[in-house]
Amino acid sequence: MTLWLTPALLAGLLTTFAAAYTWLRHRYPADTVTLVDTVDALLPQTQCAQCQYPGCRPYAEAIVHDGAALNLCPPGGAEVHQQLIRVMGNEHAGHAPSVIPNVVAVIDENECIGCALCLPPCPVDAIIGAPTKMHTVLTNDCTGCELCVPACPVDCISLEPVAAPVQQRRRKRRAKRNAASVAAPVATPVAATSTAPSSAATARACINCGQCNPVCPVALPAQTLLQQIQQQRLSDAVSSGLMNCIDCGRCDQACPSDIPMAEIFSNAQWQQQQQLDDAQTRQRFKTRFEAHNERLAAAELAAARRREERLARNRETGRWQ
Amino acid sequence: MTELALLLIGALLVNNFVLAQFLGLCPFMGITKGYDTALATGIATTFVLALAAVSSYLLYHGILVPLGLEYLRIILFIVVIAGVVQLVKYYLHATSPVLHQLLGIYLPLITSNCAVLGVALLAVNQNLNLLQTLVFAIGAAGGFTGVMVLFGAMRETMDHDDIPVPFRGTPIALISAGLMSLAFMGFQGLAG
Numbered sequence: 001m002t003l004w005l006t007p008a009l010l011a012g013l014l015t016t017f018a019a020a021y022t023w024l025r026h027r028y029p030a031d032t033v034t035l036v037d038t039v040d041a042l043l044p045q046t047q048c049a050q051c052q053y054p055g056c057r058p059y060a061e062a063i064v065h066d067g068a069a070l071n072l073c074p075p076g077g078a079e080v081h082q083q084l085i086r087v088m089g090n091e092h093a094g095h096a097p098s099v100i101p102n103v104v105a106v107i108d109e110n111e112c113i114g115c116a117l118c119l120p121p122c123p124v125d126a127i128i129g130a131p132t133k134m135h136t137v138l139t140n141d142c143t144g145c146e147l148c149v150p151a152c153p154v155d156c157i158s159l160e161p162v163a164a165p166v167q168q169r170r171r172k173r174r175a176k177r178n179a180a181s182v183a184a185p186v187a188t189p190v191a192a193t194s195t196a197p198s199s200a201a202t203a204r205a206c207i208n209c210g211q212c213n214p215v216c217p218v219a220l221p222a223q224t225l226l227q228q229i230q231q232q233r234l235s236d237a238v239s240s241g242l243m244n245c246i247d248c249g250r251c252d253q254a255c256p257s258d259i260p261m262a263e264i265f266s267n268a269q270w271q272q273q274q275q276l277d278d279a280q281t282r283q284r285f286k287t288r289f290e291a292h293n294e295r296l297a298a299a300e301l302a303a304a305r306r307r308e309e310r311l312a313r314n315r316e317t318g319r320w321q
Numbered sequence: 322m323t324e325l326a327l328l329l330i331g332a333l334l335v336n337n338f339v340l341a342q343f344l345g346l347c348p349f350m351g352i353t354k355g356y357d358t359a360l361a362t363g364i365a366t367t368f369v370l371a372l373a374a375v376s377s378y379l380l381y382h383g384i385l386v387p388l389g390l391e392y393l394r395i396i397l398f399i400v401v402i403a404g405v406v407q408l409v410k411y412y413l414h415a416t417s418p419v420l421h422q423l424l425g426i427y428l429p430l431i432t433s434n435c436a437v438l439g440v441a442l443l444a445v446n447q448n449l450n451l452l453q454t455l456v457f458a459i460g461a462a463g464g465f466t467g468v469m470v471l472f473g474a475m476r477e478t479m480d481h482d483d484i485p486v487p488f489r490g491t492p493i494a495l496i497s498a499g500l501m502s503l504a505f506m507g508f509q510g511l512a513g
Contacts, residue, residue, distance in 0.1 A: 246352075
Protein backbone atom coordinates (compact mmCIF):
# COMPACT_ATOMS: atom_id res chain seq x y z
CA MET A 1 0.00 0.00 0.00
CA THR A 2 2.75 2.40 0.97
CA LEU A 3 4.39 1.70 -2.35
CA TRP A 4 2.02 3.93 -4.25
CA LEU A 5 1.22 6.13 -1.26
CA THR A 6 4.61 7.81 -1.19
CA PRO A 7 4.74 9.07 -4.77
CA ALA A 8 1.06 9.92 -4.60
CA LEU A 9 1.65 12.03 -1.51
CA LEU A 10 4.60 13.85 -3.09
CA ALA A 11 2.73 14.45 -6.30
CA GLY A 12 -0.32 15.59 -4.36
CA LEU A 13 1.70 18.06 -2.31
CA LEU A 14 3.46 19.48 -5.33
CA THR A 15 0.22 19.74 -7.27
CA THR A 16 -1.39 21.54 -4.35
CA PHE A 17 1.43 24.07 -4.26
CA ALA A 18 1.36 24.52 -8.01
CA ALA A 19 -2.39 25.06 -7.90
CA ALA A 20 -2.08 27.49 -4.99
CA TYR A 21 0.62 29.41 -6.81
CA THR A 22 -1.40 29.59 -10.00
CA TRP A 23 -4.45 30.77 -8.11
CA LEU A 24 -2.36 33.39 -6.29
CA ARG A 25 -0.96 34.67 -9.57
CA HIS A 26 -4.46 34.85 -10.94
CA ARG A 27 -5.90 36.54 -7.85
CA TYR A 28 -3.04 39.04 -7.48
CA PRO A 29 -2.07 39.56 -11.10
CA ALA A 30 1.55 39.51 -12.18
CA ASP A 31 4.42 41.40 -10.68
CA THR A 32 3.35 44.55 -8.92
CA VAL A 33 3.95 47.19 -11.52
CA THR A 34 4.58 50.35 -9.57
CA LEU A 35 3.63 53.78 -10.79
CA VAL A 36 7.29 54.47 -11.51
CA ASP A 37 7.43 51.39 -13.74
CA THR A 38 4.32 52.47 -15.59
CA VAL A 39 5.66 55.95 -16.20
CA ASP A 40 9.08 54.58 -17.11
CA ALA A 41 7.48 52.30 -19.68
CA LEU A 42 5.86 55.28 -21.40
CA LEU A 43 9.16 57.15 -21.73
CA PRO A 44 11.15 56.51 -24.91
CA GLN A 45 14.24 55.07 -23.10
CA THR A 46 16.66 57.12 -25.15
CA GLN A 47 18.42 58.24 -21.95
CA CYS A 48 19.15 61.56 -23.61
CA ALA A 49 18.85 63.54 -20.36
CA GLN A 50 17.22 66.50 -22.04
CA CYS A 51 14.69 66.52 -19.22
CA GLN A 52 17.56 67.59 -16.92
CA TYR A 53 17.38 64.23 -15.15
CA PRO A 54 20.17 61.72 -15.73
CA GLY A 55 17.96 59.27 -17.63
CA CYS A 56 14.47 57.99 -18.26
CA ARG A 57 14.03 56.08 -15.02
CA PRO A 58 15.24 58.98 -12.86
CA TYR A 59 12.79 61.23 -14.69
CA ALA A 60 10.00 58.72 -14.06
CA GLU A 61 10.92 58.66 -10.36
CA ALA A 62 10.92 62.46 -10.29
CA ILE A 63 7.48 62.56 -11.92
CA VAL A 64 6.04 60.17 -9.38
CA HIS A 65 7.81 61.31 -6.22
CA ASP A 66 8.65 64.97 -6.73
CA GLY A 67 5.83 65.99 -9.04
CA ALA A 68 8.12 66.94 -11.91
CA ALA A 69 6.53 68.47 -14.98
CA LEU A 70 5.29 66.02 -17.61
CA ASN A 71 6.32 68.01 -20.65
CA LEU A 72 10.08 67.68 -20.35
CA CYS A 73 10.63 64.83 -22.78
CA PRO A 74 11.52 66.10 -26.28
CA PRO A 75 12.07 62.64 -27.85
CA GLY A 76 8.65 61.54 -26.63
CA GLY A 77 7.04 64.64 -27.98
CA ALA A 78 3.42 65.56 -27.60
CA GLU A 79 2.37 61.93 -27.79
CA VAL A 80 4.24 60.86 -24.65
CA HIS A 81 3.12 64.08 -22.96
CA GLN A 82 -0.51 63.14 -23.56
CA GLN A 83 0.08 59.57 -22.32
CA LEU A 84 1.75 60.87 -19.18
CA ILE A 85 -1.16 63.21 -18.53
CA ARG A 86 -3.49 60.25 -18.90
CA VAL A 87 -1.51 58.31 -16.26
CA MET A 88 -0.68 61.08 -13.84
CA GLY A 89 -3.68 63.37 -14.21
CA ASN A 90 -3.78 66.98 -15.28
CA GLU A 91 -2.48 68.55 -12.07
CA HIS A 92 1.01 67.28 -12.87
CA ALA A 93 0.90 68.40 -16.45
CA GLY A 94 3.56 71.06 -16.11
CA HIS A 95 3.74 74.81 -16.18
CA ALA A 96 3.45 75.63 -19.85
CA PRO A 97 1.01 73.80 -22.13
CA SER A 98 3.99 72.34 -23.94
CA VAL A 99 7.60 73.41 -24.09
CA ILE A 100 8.46 70.45 -26.25
CA PRO A 101 10.12 71.64 -29.42
CA ASN A 102 9.09 69.64 -32.45
CA VAL A 103 12.53 69.41 -34.01
CA VAL A 104 14.70 66.95 -35.91
CA ALA A 105 18.44 66.83 -36.45
CA VAL A 106 19.65 67.92 -39.85
CA ILE A 107 23.13 67.23 -41.23
CA ASP A 108 24.60 69.90 -43.46
CA GLU A 109 25.85 67.66 -46.25
CA ASN A 110 28.30 70.28 -47.51
CA GLU A 111 30.24 70.32 -44.27
CA CYS A 112 29.98 66.68 -43.21
CA ILE A 113 33.41 65.02 -43.31
CA GLY A 114 32.06 61.47 -43.02
CA CYS A 115 33.71 60.68 -39.69
CA ALA A 116 30.74 58.57 -38.47
CA LEU A 117 31.21 59.86 -34.92
CA CYS A 118 27.56 60.86 -34.71
CA LEU A 119 26.31 57.31 -35.29
CA PRO A 120 27.00 55.71 -31.87
CA PRO A 121 25.32 58.41 -29.73
CA CYS A 122 22.03 58.17 -31.61
CA PRO A 123 19.64 56.17 -29.40
CA VAL A 124 17.21 55.45 -32.22
CA ASP A 125 19.69 54.71 -35.04
CA ALA A 126 18.23 57.51 -37.13
CA ILE A 127 21.55 58.50 -38.73
CA ILE A 128 22.70 56.50 -41.71
CA GLY A 129 26.04 56.65 -43.41
CA ALA A 130 29.42 54.93 -43.51
CA PRO A 131 32.92 56.26 -42.72
CA THR A 132 34.21 58.74 -45.35
CA LYS A 133 30.74 58.85 -46.88
CA MET A 134 28.20 61.55 -46.36
CA HIS A 135 25.61 60.93 -43.62
CA THR A 136 22.01 61.86 -43.40
CA VAL A 137 19.22 61.73 -40.86
CA LEU A 138 16.04 59.73 -41.21
CA THR A 139 13.61 62.49 -40.36
CA ASN A 140 10.80 60.14 -39.45
CA ASP A 141 12.88 58.31 -36.82
CA CYS A 142 14.76 61.26 -35.35
CA THR A 143 13.45 62.27 -31.94
CA GLY A 144 15.37 65.53 -31.73
CA CYS A 145 17.28 64.43 -28.65
CA GLU A 146 20.41 66.50 -29.46
CA LEU A 147 22.77 63.68 -28.48
CA CYS A 148 24.47 63.76 -31.88
CA VAL A 149 25.18 67.48 -31.76
CA PRO A 150 28.13 67.46 -29.35
CA ALA A 151 29.59 64.39 -31.07
CA CYS A 152 30.10 66.15 -34.41
CA PRO A 153 33.66 67.46 -34.72
CA VAL A 154 32.78 69.97 -37.45
CA ASP A 155 29.42 71.12 -36.00
CA CYS A 156 27.50 70.26 -39.11
CA ILE A 157 24.44 68.96 -37.24
CA SER A 158 21.69 71.34 -36.31
CA LEU A 159 18.20 70.93 -34.92
CA GLU A 160 15.45 72.32 -37.04
CA PRO A 161 11.69 72.54 -36.67
CA VAL A 162 10.04 69.82 -38.67
CA ALA A 163 9.70 70.89 -42.33
CA ALA A 164 11.48 74.19 -41.82
CA PRO A 165 12.20 76.18 -44.97
CA VAL A 166 15.64 75.42 -46.31
CA GLN A 167 16.65 79.06 -46.36
CA GLN A 168 16.53 79.31 -42.61
CA ARG A 169 18.89 76.42 -42.01
CA ARG A 170 22.17 78.17 -42.40
CA ARG A 171 21.29 81.02 -40.07
CA LYS A 172 20.00 78.68 -37.35
CA ARG A 173 23.00 76.43 -37.69
CA ARG A 174 25.35 79.27 -36.98
CA ALA A 175 23.50 80.18 -33.78
CA LYS A 176 23.50 76.53 -32.79
CA ARG A 177 27.22 76.21 -33.46
CA ASN A 178 28.00 78.98 -31.01
CA ALA A 179 25.85 77.35 -28.33
CA ALA A 180 27.25 73.87 -28.98
CA SER A 181 30.87 74.92 -28.78
CA VAL A 182 30.18 76.17 -25.25
CA ALA A 183 28.25 73.12 -24.17
CA ALA A 184 30.30 70.43 -25.90
CA PRO A 185 33.08 69.82 -23.33
CA VAL A 186 30.54 69.16 -20.58
CA ALA A 187 28.65 66.62 -22.60
CA THR A 188 31.52 64.23 -23.37
CA PRO A 189 30.96 60.99 -21.45
CA VAL A 190 34.62 59.93 -21.46
CA ALA A 191 35.39 60.88 -17.86
CA ALA A 192 32.87 58.42 -16.50
CA THR A 193 34.60 55.36 -17.90
CA SER A 194 38.19 56.27 -17.16
CA THR A 195 37.94 55.68 -13.40
CA ALA A 196 36.40 52.21 -13.71
CA PRO A 197 38.57 49.30 -12.51
CA SER A 198 40.86 47.69 -15.03
CA SER A 199 39.14 44.31 -14.72
CA ALA A 200 36.07 45.84 -16.32
CA ALA A 201 37.26 45.09 -19.82
CA THR A 202 33.78 44.58 -21.21
CA ALA A 203 32.19 47.42 -19.25
CA ARG A 204 30.72 50.34 -21.12
CA ALA A 205 29.77 53.73 -19.83
CA CYS A 206 26.79 54.14 -17.53
CA ILE A 207 23.78 55.08 -19.63
CA ASN A 208 21.77 56.26 -16.62
CA CYS A 209 18.99 53.80 -17.31
CA GLY A 210 18.41 53.33 -13.57
CA GLN A 211 17.77 49.61 -13.95
CA CYS A 212 20.12 48.93 -11.05
CA ASN A 213 17.98 50.89 -8.59
CA PRO A 214 14.84 48.75 -8.28
CA VAL A 215 16.77 45.45 -8.01
CA CYS A 216 18.82 46.50 -4.97
CA PRO A 217 17.59 44.38 -2.04
CA VAL A 218 18.67 46.99 0.50
CA ALA A 219 17.11 49.84 -1.48
CA LEU A 220 20.26 51.75 -2.29
CA PRO A 221 20.28 54.34 -5.08
CA ALA A 222 22.85 52.25 -6.98
CA GLN A 223 23.15 54.52 -9.99
CA THR A 224 23.73 57.64 -7.88
CA LEU A 225 26.27 55.70 -5.83
CA LEU A 226 28.15 54.63 -8.94
CA GLN A 227 28.32 58.18 -10.23
CA GLN A 228 29.48 59.54 -6.89
CA ILE A 229 32.22 56.92 -6.69
CA GLN A 230 33.32 57.55 -10.25
CA GLN A 231 33.50 61.25 -9.52
CA GLN A 232 35.64 60.48 -6.46
CA ARG A 233 32.98 61.88 -4.14
CA LEU A 234 33.39 59.16 -1.54
CA SER A 235 31.85 61.05 1.39
CA ASP A 236 28.73 61.74 -0.66
CA ALA A 237 28.58 58.07 -1.57
CA VAL A 238 28.81 57.14 2.11
CA SER A 239 25.94 59.45 2.97
CA SER A 240 23.93 57.84 0.16
CA GLY A 241 24.37 54.53 1.98
CA LEU A 242 27.48 53.01 0.39
CA MET A 243 28.37 51.10 3.52
CA ASN A 244 24.96 49.33 3.47
CA CYS A 245 25.84 47.54 0.22
CA ILE A 246 25.81 43.79 0.83
CA ASP A 247 27.74 42.92 -2.34
CA CYS A 248 24.93 40.72 -3.61
CA GLY A 249 25.74 41.58 -7.23
CA ARG A 250 22.15 41.95 -8.40
CA CYS A 251 22.99 45.35 -9.86
CA ASP A 252 25.70 43.67 -11.96
CA GLN A 253 23.09 41.44 -13.54
CA ALA A 254 20.71 44.31 -14.12
CA CYS A 255 23.31 46.59 -15.72
CA PRO A 256 22.94 46.59 -19.51
CA SER A 257 26.44 48.10 -19.82
CA ASP A 258 28.08 45.20 -17.92
CA ILE A 259 29.53 47.57 -15.33
CA PRO A 260 30.92 45.51 -12.41
CA MET A 261 29.01 47.61 -9.89
CA ALA A 262 29.35 45.30 -6.89
CA GLU A 263 33.13 45.24 -7.37
CA ILE A 264 33.27 49.03 -7.63
CA PHE A 265 31.13 49.36 -4.53
CA SER A 266 33.19 46.95 -2.46
CA ASN A 267 36.41 48.66 -3.57
CA ALA A 268 34.95 51.98 -2.49
CA GLN A 269 33.84 50.47 0.80
CA TRP A 270 37.36 49.19 1.36
CA GLN A 271 38.79 52.62 0.53
CA GLN A 272 36.40 54.31 2.93
CA GLN A 273 37.24 51.76 5.63
CA GLN A 274 40.92 52.43 5.06
CA GLN A 275 40.39 56.17 5.47
CA LEU A 276 38.42 55.60 8.65
CA ASP A 277 41.18 53.35 10.02
CA ASP A 278 43.84 55.91 9.22
CA ALA A 279 41.87 58.67 10.87
CA GLN A 280 41.37 56.54 13.95
CA THR A 281 45.04 55.63 14.19
CA ARG A 282 46.01 59.29 13.92
CA GLN A 283 43.44 60.22 16.55
CA ARG A 284 44.72 57.53 18.91
CA PHE A 285 48.33 58.69 18.62
CA LYS A 286 47.24 62.28 19.09
CA THR A 287 45.29 61.42 22.23
CA ARG A 288 48.21 59.48 23.64
CA PHE A 289 50.65 62.28 22.88
CA GLU A 290 48.43 64.87 24.51
CA ALA A 291 47.82 62.68 27.56
CA HIS A 292 51.58 62.14 27.88
CA ASN A 293 52.21 65.90 27.79
CA GLU A 294 49.48 66.54 30.30
CA ARG A 295 50.90 63.94 32.67
CA LEU A 296 54.37 65.48 32.46
CA ALA A 297 52.98 68.94 33.10
CA ALA A 298 50.93 67.70 36.04
CA ALA A 299 53.95 65.94 37.56
CA GLU A 300 56.01 69.08 37.20
CA LEU A 301 53.27 71.18 38.76
CA ALA A 302 52.94 68.77 41.69
CA ALA A 303 56.70 68.82 42.29
CA ALA A 304 56.74 72.60 42.23
CA ARG A 305 53.84 72.73 44.69
CA ARG A 306 55.55 70.30 47.09
CA ARG A 307 58.68 72.39 46.96
CA GLU A 308 56.69 75.56 47.75
CA GLU A 309 55.03 73.84 50.71
CA ARG A 310 58.34 72.59 52.02
CA LEU A 311 59.91 76.04 51.76
CA ALA A 312 56.91 77.64 53.47
CA ARG A 313 57.04 75.08 56.30
CA ASN A 314 60.72 75.70 56.74
CA ARG A 315 60.19 79.43 56.82
CA GLU A 316 57.54 78.98 59.55
CA THR A 317 59.79 76.85 61.71
CA GLY A 318 62.61 79.30 61.10
CA ARG A 319 64.89 76.57 60.02
CA TRP A 320 66.66 78.59 57.41
CA GLN A 321 67.03 81.72 59.40
CA MET B 322 1.89 28.25 31.21
CA THR B 323 5.13 27.65 33.11
CA GLU B 324 5.87 24.85 30.72
CA LEU B 325 5.49 27.18 27.76
CA ALA B 326 7.73 29.80 29.37
CA LEU B 327 10.35 27.12 30.04
CA LEU B 328 10.09 25.96 26.44
CA LEU B 329 10.55 29.54 25.22
CA ILE B 330 13.57 30.24 27.39
CA GLY B 331 15.00 26.82 26.57
CA ALA B 332 14.84 27.52 22.84
CA LEU B 333 15.91 31.15 23.26
CA LEU B 334 18.99 30.75 25.42
CA VAL B 335 19.81 27.28 26.73
CA ASN B 336 19.53 25.39 23.46
CA ASN B 337 20.25 28.42 21.33
CA PHE B 338 20.10 27.25 17.75
CA VAL B 339 23.27 28.90 16.61
CA LEU B 340 25.56 28.75 19.60
CA ALA B 341 24.47 25.54 21.33
CA GLN B 342 23.07 23.39 18.51
CA PHE B 343 25.21 24.84 15.72
CA LEU B 344 22.35 25.14 13.24
CA GLY B 345 22.06 28.04 10.82
CA LEU B 346 25.75 28.81 10.87
CA CYS B 347 25.88 29.96 7.25
CA PRO B 348 23.83 33.14 7.78
CA PHE B 349 25.48 33.54 11.16
CA MET B 350 28.91 33.87 9.58
CA GLY B 351 27.76 35.14 6.19
CA ILE B 352 25.23 37.92 6.70
CA THR B 353 26.47 39.41 9.97
CA LYS B 354 28.85 41.93 8.46
CA GLY B 355 26.65 44.70 9.75
CA TYR B 356 23.92 45.30 12.29
CA ASP B 357 21.19 46.22 9.80
CA THR B 358 21.41 43.19 7.54
CA ALA B 359 21.68 40.94 10.60
CA LEU B 360 18.47 42.40 12.00
CA ALA B 361 16.62 42.10 8.68
CA THR B 362 17.73 38.48 8.32
CA GLY B 363 16.65 37.83 11.90
CA ILE B 364 13.16 39.21 11.32
CA ALA B 365 12.79 37.27 8.09
CA THR B 366 13.95 34.11 9.87
CA THR B 367 11.41 34.58 12.65
CA PHE B 368 8.73 34.81 10.04
CA VAL B 369 9.88 31.75 8.10
CA LEU B 370 10.49 29.65 11.20
CA ALA B 371 7.01 30.23 12.62
CA LEU B 372 5.49 29.47 9.22
CA ALA B 373 7.63 26.39 8.65
CA ALA B 374 7.05 24.92 12.11
CA VAL B 375 3.28 25.29 11.93
CA SER B 376 2.94 23.98 8.37
CA SER B 377 5.18 21.01 9.02
CA TYR B 378 3.28 20.28 12.25
CA LEU B 379 0.02 20.24 10.32
CA LEU B 380 1.54 18.05 7.61
CA TYR B 381 3.03 15.59 10.09
CA HIS B 382 0.05 15.16 12.37
CA GLY B 383 -2.59 15.65 9.72
CA ILE B 384 -1.25 13.43 6.96
CA LEU B 385 1.92 11.51 7.79
CA VAL B 386 0.91 9.97 11.14
CA PRO B 387 -2.51 8.73 9.97
CA LEU B 388 -0.91 7.17 6.89
CA GLY B 389 2.03 5.73 8.83
CA LEU B 390 4.56 7.55 6.67
CA GLU B 391 6.59 9.22 9.41
CA TYR B 392 9.84 8.21 7.73
CA LEU B 393 9.10 10.55 4.84
CA ARG B 394 9.08 13.62 7.06
CA ILE B 395 12.46 15.10 6.05
CA ILE B 396 11.71 15.13 2.33
CA LEU B 397 8.16 16.32 2.75
CA PHE B 398 9.08 18.99 5.25
CA ILE B 399 11.56 20.41 2.74
CA VAL B 400 8.89 20.43 0.04
CA VAL B 401 6.29 22.03 2.28
CA ILE B 402 8.61 24.67 3.72
CA ALA B 403 9.95 25.66 0.31
CA GLY B 404 6.47 25.74 -1.18
CA VAL B 405 4.85 27.72 1.62
CA VAL B 406 7.66 30.27 1.75
CA GLN B 407 7.47 30.79 -2.02
CA LEU B 408 3.73 31.31 -1.81
CA VAL B 409 4.05 33.77 1.04
CA LYS B 410 6.86 35.58 -0.73
CA TYR B 411 4.70 36.00 -3.80
CA TYR B 412 1.76 37.14 -1.69
CA LEU B 413 3.91 39.73 0.10
CA HIS B 414 5.38 40.87 -3.19
CA ALA B 415 1.91 41.43 -4.59
CA THR B 416 0.21 42.96 -1.58
CA SER B 417 2.72 44.58 0.76
CA PRO B 418 5.69 46.23 -0.96
CA VAL B 419 7.04 47.61 2.33
CA LEU B 420 7.20 44.23 4.02
CA HIS B 421 8.55 42.69 0.83
CA GLN B 422 11.31 45.25 0.66
CA LEU B 423 12.19 44.53 4.29
CA LEU B 424 12.23 40.73 4.02
CA GLY B 425 12.61 40.49 0.24
CA ILE B 426 15.77 38.71 -0.74
CA TYR B 427 16.24 37.04 2.63
CA LEU B 428 13.12 34.90 2.44
CA PRO B 429 14.29 32.45 -0.26
CA LEU B 430 17.80 32.48 1.21
CA ILE B 431 16.49 31.35 4.56
CA THR B 432 14.20 28.72 3.12
CA SER B 433 17.11 26.40 2.45
CA ASN B 434 18.59 27.00 5.89
CA CYS B 435 19.17 24.03 8.19
CA ALA B 436 17.78 25.90 11.21
CA VAL B 437 14.36 26.00 9.58
CA LEU B 438 14.25 22.27 8.92
CA GLY B 439 15.88 21.71 12.32
CA VAL B 440 13.08 23.47 14.19
CA ALA B 441 10.42 21.52 12.31
CA LEU B 442 12.12 18.16 12.96
CA LEU B 443 12.96 18.88 16.61
CA ALA B 444 9.40 20.02 17.31
CA VAL B 445 8.04 16.80 15.82
CA ASN B 446 10.58 14.63 17.61
CA GLN B 447 9.71 16.16 20.98
CA ASN B 448 6.01 15.47 20.38
CA LEU B 449 5.01 19.09 20.96
CA ASN B 450 1.44 20.19 20.32
CA LEU B 451 0.57 23.05 17.98
CA LEU B 452 0.85 25.86 20.54
CA GLN B 453 4.07 24.46 21.93
CA THR B 454 5.47 24.14 18.41
CA LEU B 455 4.68 27.77 17.72
CA VAL B 456 6.27 28.91 20.99
CA PHE B 457 9.29 26.69 20.33
CA ALA B 458 9.72 28.15 16.83
CA ILE B 459 9.38 31.73 18.05
CA GLY B 460 11.86 31.06 20.85
CA ALA B 461 14.33 29.51 18.45
CA ALA B 462 13.91 32.39 16.00
CA GLY B 463 14.25 34.95 18.79
CA GLY B 464 17.47 33.29 19.92
CA PHE B 465 18.72 33.23 16.35
CA THR B 466 17.83 36.90 15.79
CA GLY B 467 19.39 37.92 19.10
CA VAL B 468 22.65 36.15 18.37
CA MET B 469 22.71 37.48 14.79
CA VAL B 470 22.21 41.06 15.98
CA LEU B 471 24.75 40.74 18.80
CA PHE B 472 27.30 39.23 16.48
CA GLY B 473 26.57 41.75 13.71
CA ALA B 474 27.05 44.64 16.12
CA MET B 475 30.20 43.01 17.46
CA ARG B 476 31.68 42.60 13.99
CA GLU B 477 30.89 46.20 13.18
CA THR B 478 32.85 47.25 16.26
CA MET B 479 35.63 44.81 15.50
CA ASP B 480 36.08 46.34 12.06
CA HIS B 481 37.47 49.41 13.77
CA ASP B 482 39.63 47.57 16.29
CA ASP B 483 43.33 47.18 16.05
CA ILE B 484 43.47 43.47 15.31
CA PRO B 485 46.74 41.78 14.28
CA VAL B 486 46.77 41.45 10.49
CA PRO B 487 46.63 37.62 10.25
CA PHE B 488 43.50 37.55 12.41
CA ARG B 489 41.54 40.20 10.54
CA GLY B 490 38.23 39.24 8.91
CA THR B 491 37.03 35.67 9.16
CA PRO B 492 39.59 34.34 11.71
CA ILE B 493 38.68 36.83 14.40
CA ALA B 494 35.00 36.32 13.58
CA LEU B 495 35.36 32.57 14.11
CA ILE B 496 37.25 33.12 17.36
CA SER B 497 34.64 35.51 18.70
CA ALA B 498 31.86 33.14 17.62
CA GLY B 499 33.59 30.43 19.66
CA LEU B 500 33.86 32.71 22.68
CA MET B 501 30.18 33.65 22.34
CA SER B 502 29.30 29.96 22.22
CA LEU B 503 31.32 29.40 25.42
CA ALA B 504 29.49 32.29 27.06
CA PHE B 505 26.14 30.80 26.10
CA MET B 506 27.21 27.56 27.79
CA GLY B 507 26.62 29.52 30.98
CA PHE B 508 22.89 29.24 30.37
CA GLN B 509 23.02 25.44 30.64
CA GLY B 510 20.74 24.29 33.46
CA LEU B 511 18.84 27.56 33.52
CA ALA B 512 15.55 26.07 32.39
CA GLY B 513 16.00 22.33 32.63
